[in-house]
Amino acid sequence: MLPDLEASKSYLGVDKSAKERRWVESLDLRGVEMASAIAQGQDIPDIVARVMVARGLNMESAEHYLDPSIKRLMPDPSCMTDMDKAAERIALAVSKREKIAIFGDYDVDGATSSALMALFLRHCGCEATIYIPDRIFEGYGPNPDAMDQLIDQGHTLILTLDCGSTSFDALQHAHERKTDVVVIDHHQVGEELPVCVALVNPNRQDDLSQLGHLAAVGVTFMSLVATNRTLRQKGFYQSGIRPPDLLGWLDLVALGTVCDVVPLIGLNRAFVVKGLMVIRSNHNIGLNALLAVSRVSGPVSPYHLGFMLGPRINAGGRIGDAALGARLLTSSDPSEAEHIASELERLNRERQALEQIMLEDAVAQAERQLLEDPDCAGIVTFSSDWHAGIVGLLASRLKERFRRPAFAIAIGPDGKGTGSGRSISGSDLGAAVRAAVGEGMLVKGGGHAMAAGLTIETDKIREFRHYLHERLCQQVSQARASEELKIDAALTASGASEELVKTLEKAGPYGAGNPEPVFVFPSHKIAFADVVGQGGHIRCTISNSSGGKLKAICFRASEEPIGKLLLDNRGSSLHIAGSLSLDYWQGRPSVQLRIIDASEVKGP
Numbered sequence: 001m002l003p004d005l006e007a008s009k010s011y012l013g014v015d016k017s018a019k020e021r022r023w024v025e026s027l028d029l030r031g032v033e034m035a036s037a038i039a040q041g042q043d044i045p046d047i048v049a050r051v052m053v054a055r056g057l058n059m060e061s062a063e064h065y066l067d068p069s070i071k072r073l074m075p076d077p078s079c080m081t082d083m084d085k086a087a088e089r090i091a092l093a094v095s096k097r098e099k100i101a102i103f104g105d106y107d108v109d110g111a112t113s114s115a116l117m118a119l120f121l122r123h124c125g126c127e128a129t130i131y132i133p134d135r136i137f138e139g140y141g142p143n144p145d146a147m148d149q150l151i152d153q154g155h156t157l158i159l160t161l162d163c164g165s166t167s168f169d170a171l172q173h174a175h176e177r178k179t180d181v182v183v184i185d186h187h188q189v190g191e192e193l194p195v196c197v198a199l200v201n202p203n204r205q206d207d208l209s210q211l212g213h214l215a216a217v218g219v220t221f222m223s224l225v226a227t228n229r230t231l232r233q234k235g236f237y238q239s240g241i242r243p244p245d246l247l248g249w250l251d252l253v254a255l256g257t258v259c260d261v262v263p264l265i266g267l268n269r270a271f272v273v274k275g276l277m278v279i280r281s282n283h284n285i286g287l288n289a290l291l292a293v294s295r296v297s298g299p300v301s302p303y304h305l306g307f308m309l310g311p312r313i314n315a316g317g318r319i320g321d322a323a324l325g326a327r328l329l330t331s332s333d334p335s336e337a338e339h340i341a342s343e344l345e346r347l348n349r350e351r352q353a354l355e356q357i358m359l360e361d362a363v364a365q366a367e368r369q370l371l372e373d374p375d376c377a378g379i380v381t382f383s384s385d386w387h388a389g390i391v392g393l394l395a396s397r398l399k400e401r402f403r404r405p406a407f408a409i410a411i412g413p414d415g416k417g418t419g420s421g422r423s424i425s426g427s428d429l430g431a432a433v434r435a436a437v438g439e440g441m442l443v444k445g446g447g448h449a450m451a452a453g454l455t456i457e458t459d460k461i462r463e464f465r466h467y468l469h470e471r472l473c474q475q476v477s478q479a480r481a482s483e484e485l486k487i488d489a490a491l492t493a494s495g496a497s498e499e500l501v502k503t504l505e506k507a508g509p510y511g512a513g514n515p516e517p518v519f520v521f522p523s524h525k526i527a528f529a530d531v532v533g534q535g536g537h538i539r540c541t542i543s544n545s546s547g548g549k550l551k552a553i554c555f556r557a558s559e560e561p562i563g564k565l566l567l568d569n570r571g572s573s574l575h576i577a578g579s580l581s582l583d584y585w586q587g588r589p590s591v592q593l594r595i596i597d598a599s600e601v602k603g604p
Contacts, residue, residue: 011487012522012575017599018562019485020403023520023577026054026486038062044506051488051507051517066506068270070247077226080219081207085198086182087226093157094121094227095236100128101155103142104326105162105216106135106317108310111325112256113161113184113220116249118330120224123244124231129155130330132322135389139418140453142170142181151179158182162216164196165189165204166446171196184223186216188430188448213263213513217256218271221246250275251284252329258302259310261450263513272509276300286328289341298584302509315347318389319354355393356534358386362394362408363401369465370402377427377476378468382409382417382461392420392451401560403483404476405429405468411458416443421452426479432471441467485577485597488517493524494548496591501580516579521550521593523573523601529566531558538563540595542576552578552593565598575599 011023027035031053039049042062052062064072077083093100100121104114114130121128131150133139138146141163147170150158157180164171164183171194174181183199193199200223202211211219224246237243254275257268264272279300282288287309291300294308316324324340324347331337365381379398386394388410398406399422409419423429430447433454437445441464445454456464491500496519510516521542527549528541536558543549557563565574577597582589 011520012599013602014575014599017485017577017597018560018565019597020480021483021485021597023487023575023597023599024484026050026488026518034058042066045503047489047500047517048503048506051504054486054488055507055514068273070250070267070270070274073267073270074222074225075209075211077222077229079209080200080202080211080222081204081209082198082200083223083226086184086200086223087230089157089180089182089197090159090223090227091230091234091236094124094126094231095234097126098156099154100126101150101153101158102128102130103146103150103158103160103163104130104132105140106132106322107162108259108313108325109216109256110162111313111317111329112217112252112259114326115329116217116220116224116252116256117159117161117184118326119249119252120227120244120246122330124236124241128159129153130323130326132317132326134322135317136418139455142167142174144170144173146170147174147177147179151177156180159184161220162186164194165199165201166194168192168194170194184216184220186212186214186219187446188434190434211267213265213268215257215260215262215268217253217260218262218268221249221253221271247274248278248283251278251287254279255287255305255309258305258509258511259313261306261512264302264509264511265513269509269514272302272511276302276509284329285334286331286337286340289331289334289337290328290344292338293341293345297587298582298589301581302511303581306511311351312341312344312348315351316344318347319351319387320344320347351390351393352534354387355390358383358390358394358408359397361385362398366398366402366406373469375473375477376404376465376469377472378404378421378465379406380409380461380465380468381407382411382419382458384411386410388412388418391418392422392453395420395422397556398422399424400556403480405472407454407468409454409456409461415458417454417456417458417461419454419456421447421454423450423452424476424479425450426482427472427475429472432468435471436464436467439467486518487520487577489519490522491519492544492546492548493521493542493550494544494546496521496550496580496593498582498589498591501582501591504580510579518577518579518596519593521576521578524576525573526566526569526571529570531563531567536563538566538595540566542593550591550593551583552576552595554595557595562595562598565600566595569600573601575601 014023035049035053039046104110165185181196185201313325328340362381391408394408405423407421409417428449429452433445433452443455524542538554540552578595583592
């Protein structure tokens with residue numbers, strides 16, 4: 001480990017990197033001292049303590065951090081508004097063997113929430129119907145026609161999972177048809193709520209549970225804890241049905257939590273830590289089939305959930321059958337699971353090809369916008385040739401590439417656009433979209449700070465683009481001006497060992513809200529660099545003066561400034577920043593660096 005530099009200075013003097021960021025040390029002197037004290041008090045390596053302190057932990061919170069316990073971190077579910085009403089109604093339906101429908105969202109959080117609820121109800125003797133709407137033809141959330149279909153099939157209770165909080169017309173329609181609806185959701189919602197038996201959502205304004213960071217699958221799990229308790233109190237399990245092992249379904253909770261990119265803090269972190277243990281026990285037949293087609297090697301990690309399993313489940317909702325994910329995760333037939341997993345694999349490859357074609361068009365549009373107005377606060381792209389199921393991915397790519405909020409909108413045959421937006425830290429996109437709905441600029445829309453969705457008339461797109469700039473200009477300007485890369489420590493290629501990576505896992509799992517440790521490799525030679533894969537990835541080998549070598553990869557970088565910097569400096573030295581992981585090629589672990597930034601080495 002190399003000595004730390006003064007926290008008051010830019011790390012290694014980097015004020016403007018390839019990603020236009022200033023590098024700074026993650027800890028000041030006080031933080032370094034606290035990390036040292038935690039390392040001694042908890043008997044853990046200093047580097048692990050430094051990572052923990054850099055992510056907001058102190059002496060008190062560090063004590064239990066390395067072993068997150070759901071029992072300790074999960075409060076009584078009744079602390080959530082309407083939870084007791086929801087549990088009572090679901091328990092009644094189970095006891096009376098009512099016909100129950102589950103209306104879920106078409107993303108991974110929706111699929112895992114729906115599967116979790118269905119598995120619980122199946123265990124209790126109720127085979128529920130899962131209804132996932134078509135992204136293109138029905139859009140997000142419950143709609144009156146879907147309610148009619150489910151009611152006409154004889155369902156007397158409809159559970160909406162990861163949706164429903166703003167579905168006023170659909171829930172009013174169900175109410176008029178005398179069918180009960182329970183909403184279990186986590187999306188932001190205003191003061192006005194739709195009519196229903198219960199609306200469990202930690203982000204409703206009268207909920208004081210402080211659980212707003214949970215994904216819908218986390219809220220669903222807590223709803224099952226409450227329902228299970230109610231059934232136990234009513235003596236349901238005395239009739240011969242054994243109480244379910246709720247912890248055995250934490251694999252689904254972990255998958256949905258990681259893929260919905262909610263902060264991996266507190267209870268969420270415990271869900272993922274314990275859920276990964278369940279996944280590694282090969283408990284779920286559908287997950288096993290998906291792991292096989294995804295060619296996952298080595299212990300399953302959050303990376304595998306977010307970047308390998310998640311995209312394949314999402315592919316069904318984006319360009320295929322939206323219900324495939326939930327069907328896979330509830331399957332008890334290995335042959336059926338293998339078939340569904342193979343279909344999701346095929347759809348994902350098709351999605352990747354479509355995305356590449358659409359992305360080229362979107363990037364060209366964005367570059368024209370920035371040429372006309374280099375200071376524009378938000379990029380808005382659109383096309384009648386785009387697939388509405390992929391616009392969220394486009395928006396994410398544009399946001400990453402141009403470092404500002406971005407929307408991608410697919411124009412339908414009716415002249416209306418369906419779009420998704422992604423934001424940068426410090427710029428609240430969801431609030432901007434809701435305000436635009438309030439001003440009549442959008443047909444509908446909503447979301448949260450980092451992501452939003454909308455429906456818009458084509459002739460309103462230019463107005464919306466101007467509105468977005470006016471609304472977000474100050475937020476985006478401040479966020480971009482203060483963008484920093486926080487460095488946890490400096491390393492050499494020789495010091496990036498398998499032992500170090502495994503040691504760092506103690507402070508994981510890493511993800512949103514608990515970012516991976518970032519290391520700098522100062523003045524390392526680019527011994528090899530070349531473009532690989534259709535995505536324009538750059539594979540490198542970096543080396544230090546003592547001869548140590550480290551394999552590295554920089555994703556989707558060949559057309560970016562960082563990619564050009566790496567390729568143009570073959571044989572020369574750069575400061576390289578990135579995160580370490582273990583690559584299990586043919587079952588053998590080797591350390592790999594994922595490059596996230598780089599900078600030229602300044603002279604003395």
